[in-house]
Amino acid sequence: MTATTATTELPTGPSDAAETVAPAPDDAAAHTSVSPTARTLWRRSRWYLFTALALLLVGLLIAGISGQSTFPALDPRSGDREGTLAAVHLLEKRGITVRTVDTERDLEAAVRTPGATVVVPRSDLLSTAQLRRLAAVPRGEGRLVLIAPQQPALDQLMPGSRVAGQTEGPANLVDTLTTPAGCTLPEANRAGSAELGGLTYLRGADDTGCYARHGHPTLLHRASGGRETVALGTGDPLTNDRIAEEGNASLALGLLGSRPQLVWYLPDYSAPAPSVARKSFTDYVPAGWYWATLQLAVAAGLAALWRARRLGPVVTEPLPVVVRATETTEGRARLYQRARAHGRAADALRRAARHRLAAALGIPATTGDVPEAALCAAVAARLGHPAADVQQVLYGPAPTDDAALLRLTDDLDALERQVRQP
Known part of the structure; x- marks a missing residue:
């Protein structure tokens, strides 16, 4: 053996x-093989691949079309109606250096810098602890501009001033209309009438009130030595769609261009505070994607059932060669x-x-x-x-x-x- x-x-x-068994000769096996070839698999699955690709492209297109602007309101980089890119261009033509910061540390450093105007467009989104830390920062000889500040911001940064109507109930909000300056503030006098509105305020002992509506100013100015603080009831006169109206451009240049540097504080307000628990990946998935996944799973199941019924049961076949x-x-x-x-x-x-x-x-x-x-x-x-x-x-x-x-x-x-x- x-x-x-x-x-x-x-x-x-x-x-x-x-x-x-059925190991036929080479020529016979080539003609009688029942194993699917690459060409057969491509012919069977190409329509499914084309359909999946088309759905993917349509989904990306819809997501791109329906996506909103990445810039919030009063963003100096935004050319939208509510952006402030036009005002920034006017300031840059006058030699003003404009930059943005997005961290609390950079904001405090900008407030310390002499000869800088710092704009905080959404002070109402700052926490009380953040406002308290900002108020404790030693300020240089600059200007701090608060746009539509609420009472917590006034208590920390302009103590003694109040939002009109805050003690009796909701704050007094007025429409944005052409309003005369009515005060001795040089920037307001040069601008003349401007479109002001939004929040109205009760002046503190050291405040200058301008652009009064219903007896309450919509702009407060406080000066202490070389440090100035401005509360503006609305950011409308600074936006791209209103900058050319009335004296809005002159007012914007006066309030924001009094110092050689302009610093705009633009943090990610949507980010959670450090004390808030971190979100998982699934928390950022829109709810609609779960329904889309369920629909795709149902469609895949129906397609599998359809193909199974179409193919039918396995059929035995006599082998062509006996060895x-x-x-x-x-x-x-x-x-x-x-x-x-x-x-x-x-x-x-x-x-x-x-x-x-x-x-x-x-x-x-x-x-x-x-x-x-x-x-x-x-x-x-x-x-x-x-x-x-x-x-x-x-x-x-x-x-x-x-x-x-x-x-x-x-x-x-x-x-x-x-x-x-x-």
């Missing part, structure tokens, strides 16, 4: 001798030999030998394999050999090389031959 046949799995019964079972056995033996699977080959040989010996001795295989104790005892009694020797041949350890596998094959052949012809 050669090394090739030694690794061959022996037939396990009479039916194996008539085993039929001998020994060819399959030899092919498997060559695979074992190439993989150096000595243990797998030995296990196949032993299992086949055990089944043939059990059939010859009348021992039933109740669980798919032959009972070890019964088979070893029957073979030992038949041949008069020790049961341990029989067990070593039929159930021993796996061989580690080709020579040991050949010896095991010879021992199995001899054992089976002696049992059949004692």
Whole structure:
């Protein structure tokens, strides 16, 4: 017996001798293969891929169209109606340096800088602790401009001033209309009438009130040495769509251009405070995407059901070529030999030998394999050999090389031959 046949799995019964398989010749296999090719898979799935790509492009297009401006109101970088880019251009033409800061540390540094005008457009979104820290910063000889400050900001940055109507209930909000200056503030006198409104205020002892509406000013100015604080009831006269109306441009240049530097505080107000728990990724996913995912899952399920019904059940087909079972056995033996699977080959040989010996001795295989104790005892009694020797041949350890596998094959052949012809 050669090394090739030694690794061959022996037939396990009479039916194996008539085993039929379908390894047709090369030309026939090329024409009768039922495995899908790359071309077939592409033909079947291309419409699904095109549909998914189209949905993705439409979703991106809708997201891009429906996306809102990235700039908030009164942003000096924004050219929208509510932006202040036009006022910034006018200031830059006069030699004013304009920059933006977005951190509290930079804001405090700007407030300390002499010769700087600092604009806080959304002071109502600052916490009380932030306002208290800002009020405690030693200020240089500059100007701090608060746009539509609420009472908490006034208490910290302009103590003594109040929002009109705040004590009785909601603050008094008035429409933005052309209003005369009506005060001695130089910037307001040069501008003349301007479009003011929004919040109205009650003046403190050191305040100058301008542009009064219903008896309450919409602009407060407080000076203490070289430090100035301005409260503006609305940012409308600074916006791009109103800068050219009345004396708005002159007022904007006067309030924001009195110092060589202009610093605009623009933090990310949507970001959570440090004390707030961090959000997970799913918190930032819009609710509509969950419904879209559910709809896609339902559509995928329906498509799978449709394709399954279309393909139908598996249909058996007679094979075009009949070959001998020994060819399959030899092919498997060559695979074992190439993989150096000595243990797998030995296990196949032993299992086949055990089944043939059990059939010859009348021992039933109740669980798919032959009972070890019964088979070893029957073979030992038949041949008069020790049961341990029989067990070593039929159930021993796996061989580690080709020579040991050949010896095991010879021992199995001899054992089976002696049992059949004692």
